[in-house]
Amino acid sequence: MTPTPFFKDATPCVKWTMRFFVGANIALVLFCAFTLxxxxxxxxxxxxxxxAAVLAGYVLADFLSGVVHWAMDTWFDERTxxxxxxxxxxxxxxxxxxxxxxxxxxxxxxxxPSVLFIGPVALATALCPPSAMxxxxxxxxxxxxxxxxxxxxFHNLAHRPARxxxxxxxxxxxxxxxPAHHWVHHRNQTIHYCVVNGWANYLCDGLGVWRGLxxxxxxVTGWVPRADDLEWQRHYHETGVLADPRRAP
Numbered sequence: 001m002t003p004t005p006f007f008k009d010a011t012p013c014v015k016w017t018m019r020f021f022v023g024a025n026i027a028l029v030l031f032c033a034f035t036l037x038x039x040x041x042x043x044x045x046x047x048x049x050x051x052a053a054v055l056a057g058y059v060l061a062d063f064l065s066g067v068v069h070w071a072m073d074t075w076f077d078e079r080t081x082x083x084x085x086x087x088x089x090x091x092x093x094x095x096x097x098x099x100x101x102x103x104x105x106x107x108x109x110x111x112x113p114s115v116l117f118i119g120p121v122a123l124a125t126a127l128c129p130p131s132a133m134x135x136x137x138x139x140x141x142x143x144x145x146x147x148x149x150x151x152x153x154f155h156n157l158a159h160r161p162a163r164x165x166x167x168x169x170x171x172x173x174x175x176x177x178x179p180a181h182h183w184v185h186h187r188n189q190t191i192h193y194c195v196v197n198g199w200a201n202y203l204c205d206g207l208g209v210w211r212g213l214x215x216x217x218x219x220v221t222g223w224v225p226r227a228d229d230l231e232w233q234r235h236y237h238e239t240g241v242l243a244d245p246r247r248a249p
Contacts, residue, residue: 004100007086014083018108025111025149028119032142035126045132053136057143059199064144065151066194068113070210074225084109095186098156110151118145147196155195158182
């Protein structure tokens with residue numbers, strides 16, 4: 001039975017805002033794909049370079065999913081980002097509620113930063129003359145915009161066994177984030193933020209990237225990491241159960 005999340009209902013204004021950013025991100029994906037298709041034949045690039053750019057883009061997309069996840073968990077609150085932060089915090093106390101939201105909710109969480117940050121650099125890349133470098137960059141932006149569109153969907157796959165045999169194989173091969181890997185974040189919510197494939201977690205957690213950024217931001221601004229999130233968790237005593245992937249379903 002699909003659980004009923006706390007913030008299922010959104011105001012008309014919030015719904016239109018989500019539709020705008022999801023639509024804009026889909027337009028960004030199509031723009032990158034069209035630009036790449038037109039320019040690749042005249043760029044002097046090659047298929048191996050293109051495939052290398054796809055791989056680089058997939059690694060970067062995982063890292064960016066972690067940046068978005070970390071920022072939402074660490075610094076923002078409901079006064080600044082409203083319902084998006086409420087849903088993220090609900091996920092910490094009731095992880096199983098994530099399955100009760102719709103695709104629009106999922107897609108908007110990654111589409112908004114994609115449009116705001118990848119959109120401008122993709123446009124700047126498109127204004128440069130065709131070359132192997134600009135084609136590689138456009139490929140990276142395409143992969144990232146696409147992965148952020150489905151970023152929360154990647155995350156949701158890590159919360160229960162995949163129904164598709166192909167997806168289960170992809171999880172076993174660590175091509176998408178497997179449940180056992182994401183389970184670490186729900187035991188310790190200050191690590192393993194990256195949720196597309198989880199590759200970047202090994203580097204970011206090993207080097208202490210998130211704690212280092214928190215120390216720098218805290219020293220400059222005086223902000224306290226996760227202060228509001230801890231208050232939220234004290235308010236909601238129940239902790240949802242993320243199905244332990246080590247147990248048989």
